[in-house]
Amino acid sequence: NSTLPAVAEELLREIRKAFQERSHVPDDLLLGLKFIFGPSAVPALDLVDQRSVTRLRSPSGRTLYQVLGSSGKLYTCYSSCHFCTCPAFGFSVLQKSESLLCKHILAVYLSQAMGACQELSVSEEQLTNILLAEEEDEG
Amino acid sequence: LCRGGLAERLCRLQNRERSAISFWRHQCISDDKTPSDKSGVLIVKILEIFEECTIQVAICQQLEQSPVTLSPEDAVINAEEPILKVLFTRETAAHLKSRPQDVIHIYPPWQKLLLQNADVPVIMNTYFSQKVLLSEHSEAREKTYGLTKMLIRKNIISLAQTFRLDDLDDKLHQEPSDNQVACVSQIHNNSDSKQHPLALNAVNDSLLEMVESQGAVGWREVQVRVVIQRVYCLPAREGYRSHTQGNKPLCATPVTNSDPPNVRLCLLVQDAYGMFSEVQLQSLSSTDDFEQYCRRWEGKSCCLAGMKILQRTTRGRALGLFSLIDSLWPPVVPPKVPGQSQDSEMMTTNLPPPSFCYILTVQSGEIHVEVDEEEQISNLYQPPAVHGLKEILRVDGCNKRCSFWAQVLYRRLQTKHNVPIDQRDILLFVTDSTLQNMGHGIPKVVAVSVSASCVLSKEIREALSAGSRLVFFKDALWGNGRIICVERTVLLLQKPLLCLAAGADLSELTGPVRLDELDSTTQANSVCALRGTVVGVNESTAFSWPTCDRCGNGKLELCPQDRELLYCNQCSEVVTTPVLKMQLEVFLSCPSRSQSTVKVKVWHEISIALFVLLTTLLFLQTYEVQSVLGKEVGLLNCYVHSVTSHPNCVVLEEIVLL
Numbered sequence: 001n002s003t004l005p006a007v008a009e010e011l012l013r014e015i016r017k018a019f020q021e022r023s024h025v026p027d028d029l030l031l032g033l034k035f036i037f038g039p040s041a042v043p044a045l046d047l048v049d050q051r052s053v054t055r056l057r058s059p060s061g062r063t064l065y066q067v068l069g070s071s072g073k074l075y076t077c078y079s080s081c082h083f084c085t086c087p088a089f090g091f092s093v094l095q096k097s098e099s100l101l102c103k104h105i106l107a108v109y110l111s112q113a114m115g116a117c118q119e120l121s122v123s124e125e126q127l128t129n130i131l132l133a134e135e136e137d138e139g
Numbered sequence: 140l141c142r143g144g145l146a147e148r149l150c151r152l153q154n155r156e157r158s159a160i161s162f163w164r165h166q167c168i169s170d171d172k173t174p175s176d177k178s179g180v181l182i183v184k185i186l187e188i189f190e191e192c193t194i195q196v197a198i199c200q201q202l203e204q205s206p207v208t209l210s211p212e213d214a215v216i217n218a219e220e221p222i223l224k225v226l227f228t229r230e231t232a233a234h235l236k237s238r239p240q241d242v243i244h245i246y247p248p249w250q251k252l253l254l255q256n257a258d259v260p261v262i263m264n265t266y267f268s269q270k271v272l273l274s275e276h277s278e279a280r281e282k283t284y285g286l287t288k289m290l291i292r293k294n295i296i297s298l299a300q301t302f303r304l305d306d307l308d309d310k311l312h313q314e315p316s317d318n319q320v321a322c323v324s325q326i327h328n329n330s331d332s333k334q335h336p337l338a339l340n341a342v343n344d345s346l347l348e349m350v351e352s353q354g355a356v357g358w359r360e361v362q363v364r365v366v367i368q369r370v371y372c373l374p375a376r377e378g379y380r381s382h383t384q385g386n387k388p389l390c391a392t393p394v395t396n397s398d399p400p401n402v403r404l405c406l407l408v409q410d411a412y413g414m415f416s417e418v419q420l421q422s423l424s425s426t427d428d429f430e431q432y433c434r435r436w437e438g439k440s441c442c443l444a445g446m447k448i449l450q451r452t453t454r455g456r457a458l459g460l461f462s463l464i465d466s467l468w469p470p471v472v473p474p475k476v477p478g479q480s481q482d483s484e485m486m487t488t489n490l491p492p493p494s495f496c497y498i499l500t501v502q503s504g505e506i507h508v509e510v511d512e513e514e515q516i517s518n519l520y521q522p523p524a525v526h527g528l529k530e531i532l533r534v535d536g537c538n539k540r541c542s543f544w545a546q547v548l549y550r551r552l553q554t555k556h557n558v559p560i561d562q563r564d565i566l567l568f569v570t571d572s573t574l575q576n577m578g579h580g581i582p583k584v585v586a587v588s589v590s591a592s593c594v595l596s597k598e599i600r601e602a603l604s605a606g607s608r609l610v611f612f613k614d615a616l617w618g619n620g621r622i623i624c625v626e627r628t629v630l631l632l633q634k635p636l637l638c639l640a641a642g643a644d645l646s647e648l649t650g651p652v653r654l655d656e657l658d659s660t661t662q663a664n665s666v667c668a669l670r671g672t673v674v675g676v677n678e679s680t681a682f683s684w685p686t687c688d689r690c691g692n693g694k695l696e697l698c699p700q701d702r703e704l705l706y707c708n709q710c711s712e713v714v715t716t717p718v719l720k721m722q723l724e725v726f727l728s729c730p731s732r733s734q735s736t737v738k739v740k741v742w743h744e745i746s747i748a749l750f751v752l753l754t755t756l757l758f759l760q761t762y763e764v765q766s767v768l769g770k771e772v773g774l775l776n777c778y779v780h781s782v783t784s785h786p787n788c789v790v791l792e793e794i795v796l797l
Contacts, residue, residue, distance in 0.1 A: 002191055002294050002296050002297075002300075003191060003196050003224055003226075003261070003294075004191040004192060004194055004196070004226075004294075004296060005296055005300050005302070006254050006255075006256075006257065007226065007252060007254065007261050007263070008302060009302040009303065009304075010252055010253075010254050010255065010261075011252065012302055012304050013255075013304055014252075016304050016305070025145060027148075027152055028248075028250060028264075030145065030148060030149045030152055031149075031152055031153070031156060031250075031264060032250060032252075032263055032264065033149070034149060034152075034153055034156075035226070035228065035250075035263050035264050036194070036226075036263070038193065038228070041149060042140075042146050042149050042150055042153070043146070045144070045145040045146035045148075045149055046140055046141065046144065046145075046146035048144075048145060048146075049140070049141035049144030049145055049146050049147075050141060059515075079301075080299075080301070081298045081299045081301060082298040082299075082300075082301060083298060093298070097192060097293070097295055097296070098192055098193050099192055099193070100192050100296060109302055109304065112304055113304055
């Protein structure tokens with residue numbers, strides 16, 4: 001049974017609670033982010049500061065996240081599992097199992113916790129195209 | 140980084156922390172003793188170590204705690220050999236080189252995190268950790284251990300394990316924030332919210348059940364959910380009324396042009412069991428709205444309530460209606476069978492098409508049709524299958540509905556003068572890229588006859604007379620080598636949004652349009668192109684007349700003020716420079732149809748070469764026939780009036796293509 005995901009989840013929940021109650025994230029939670037997520041923490045927070053995370057929702061209720069990376073590239077993060085189309089995810093998470101998440105997925109969670117997600121409604125077709133486009137890139 | 144943002148804050152905190160860590164480590168090394176301040180130090184003994192990502196997780200036993208931080212709860216925990224999960228970063232772990240049974244001192248600031256469903260607390264931020272060597276032997280052991288690498292189990296974390304940030308009591312989705320863009324409503328059947336105010340019962344999905352249970356009296360309470368397969372207009376005829384009004388005859392009487400067009404908006408609907416019904420709605424005062432209805436309603440689901448049954452018609456009695464129904468058979472989704480559960484494996488190709496259909500109408504005064512315009516297109520909808528004309532001409536059988544997108548080249552009105560213009564049959568000559576680019580054996584242009592029963596909107600009528608237009612012919616009838624537009628055929632100017640373009644090319648024609656050349660197969664009431672040599676002139680048919688140079692009006696009058704000037708009453712102005720039009724019948728010898736006498740009525744405006752000839756003929760009054768004879772006449776586009784075999788003669792008229 002794994003420990004780290006539960007820890008990460010609890011940390012993010014604490015951040016959410018703190019933000020909801022006081023609209024402020026205390027220092028110790030920020031340092032906790034650094035401890036658990038390492039080098040992804042600061043870049044992820046930067047993405048949140050820049051409001052880079054958008055949640056796409058289609059009429060059937062399906063959701064998807066798109067994060068505007070620092071290079072201007074748009075990365076797609078899934079809702080149902082931890083997956084991101086960025087190269088760091090492929091390398092650090094999938095290949096090396098060195099990280100739980102990449103900075104984009106962390107940014108998604110932090111944006112959720114602090115209500116910083118942009119919301120966008122799209123059609124089923126548009127959502128499908130975004131998902132398929134990712135496939136083509138990797139293919 | 141954003142000024143004042145979270146990232147900047149963490150950066151500052153992190154830098155401070157890093158300085159503190161390096162300072163502390165340096166202090167440990169240089170002093171070679173543990174720091175004196177014991178307050179808040181966590182002392183743990185490692186029981187088990189494993190790795191998750193780059194974090195080292197140590198299951199530890201807490202040995203004792205500094206008196207300062209001892210609390211009543213801690214005392215209890217201590218007595219029962221408390222277990223802790225201590226996390227170390229990769230760097231700290233590398234520094235510690237911990238093994239099971241090692242004792243570690245963890246100096247503040249460390250953090251304790253209590254997980255929701257776990258009893259074991261987690262210790263984080265363990266940068267200030269130090270291994271404690273308890274005895275001399277340990278030190279030696281440490282040195283030997285340092286040489287052998289310890290294998291630490293690494294847990295691979297599943298990606299499927301996502302984090303739930305909200306509490307179980309909270310709703311799944313957050314409240315919409317201010318920057319939310321317009322939300323699309325759900326698409327599934329939410330008929331509860333859209334039910335007709337009169338209807339209180341649940342929505343049914345069988346037309347037949349409704350009809351059979353309620354009889355012809357009409358029903359108000361129950362609603363039937365159907366899909367609108369087609370929207371069209373029918374001319375309102377007396378015959379469709381359920382009773383006669385006084386002495387009015389039952390046959391169709393032509394309506395004079397001044398009255399608004401007497402047409403009724405109709406829907407061809409289909410229920411989930413595959414049954415069709417034609418619903419006649421209100422009379423339309425003008426056909427302008429029709430295209431709107433078509434676009435907004437076709438393909439959508441709707442609820443019918445309070446319909447009155449006009450008649451139950453059968454295949455033999457309503458060929459037109461059933462040819463349309465046949466074009467929608469078999470249905471795209473296997474129809475439900477009453478009493479059986481939905482079986483998606485069922486083959487639809489063997490199902491026989493329906494043999495009867497109910498014609499319904501609305502009770503007077505009330506609209507009982509609720510169309511879910513906002514919803515998506517129903518999956519039961521069968522859009523018209525658009526084909527190229529070449530394919531349509533090859534179809535076997537007759538009375539088949541076909542849809543195509545074609546360019547109208549020439550229009551000819553039926554010449555019955557006692558019938559008003561909008562009641563006359565129209566003959567259109569159309570083509571598309573599938574016909575134009577083909578070789579021999581396939582005609583380049585095909586005639587489409589539009590009968591008076593096919594309702595045309597004012598927009599279409601104007602477009603057809605004005606210029607060459609691309610027109611979408613929806614559900615025209617093909618049979619016996621002819622395409623006709625009848626009742627239920629719809630002509631639209633817009634390209635079909637939803638259609639099964641089975642290899643049809645909806646693009647514009649490139650290059651000039653070509654007609655078939657006159658030959659032995661040319662028939663009457665067609666168009667063709669011809670070339671030949673003038674072999675004779677029918678002088679008795681020659682005449683000229685002035686036309687208005689602004690509007691082309693051929694009926695100019697003499698000006699009342701000055702009898703020498705011409706006046707155009709359409710422009711309401713004097714015509715100072717009239718255009719002279721001339722007409723003449725010439726006999727040509729055409730190599731493509733050498734056996735026939737070809738008589739062509741030609742117009743001066745088109746054939747410039749002939750104009751010169753005609754001027755010579757008419758103004759000089761004397762001529763030599765020889766000077767005209769033998770002149771070559773270039774490719775003329777003509778309409779074929781008649782073709783006779785005895786005598787072998789073709790009579791044509793030069794035309795201008797739209």
